[in-house]
Amino acid sequence: MSAARPPGPAEGLPHAVLFDRDGTLIEDVPYNGDPRLVRPMPHARTAVDTVRSWGVPVAVVSNQSGVARGLLDHQQVRAVQRRVEELLGPFALWAVCPHGPRDGCACRKPAPGLIHAACHRLRTDPRQAAVIGDIGSDLDAARAAGARGVLVPTALTRPQESAAAGEKAPDLLAAVRLLLPGGQGAR
DSSP states (O other), X not given: OOOOOOOOGGGTOOSEEEEOTBTTTBOOOTTOOOGGGOOBOTTHHHHHHHHHHTTOOEEEEEEOTTTTTXXXXXXXXXXXXXXXXXXXOOOXXXXXXXXXXXXXXXXXXXXXXXXXXXXXXXTOOGGGEEEEESSHHHHHHXXXXXXXXXXXXXXXXXXXXXXXXXXXXXXXXXXXXXXXXXXXXXX
């Protein structure tokens, strides 16, 4: 007898899981435009594959202010994206903010614009999506968009960000398991 199909989104699954890139999916290398420097965070492939195995779209929402600062260009950002996908598999979409902190855009986290854009393109309501990130601005963006946010603290996460997080997990796989019915994990 085969295993039963996992429950649909109405039964507790998010309709999409949006991952921050630097410090969440891959090691944080400031203003990285070099695919050779891409290193997955512990359990990243398993975590992303777990979400995929439940039929939930995965996407990336990432601030890349190095573009606005002239430290990297869009081609370098795309080269790093390609390397991430070589290591972690394909993502349904990438939503990237190239603006700097003082540009006043609506897409740069902690603003909700990247979350809204990703959910719009995925045809889901942000209130039915989850965002996983490593710093407070990731969770602030999720909150502002009405999405569920899960913090995976790293050495760069400030104590006040960790204290303010509604949901935290010790690593990426544990964060994904929080999102699945009954903490199921991989099927």
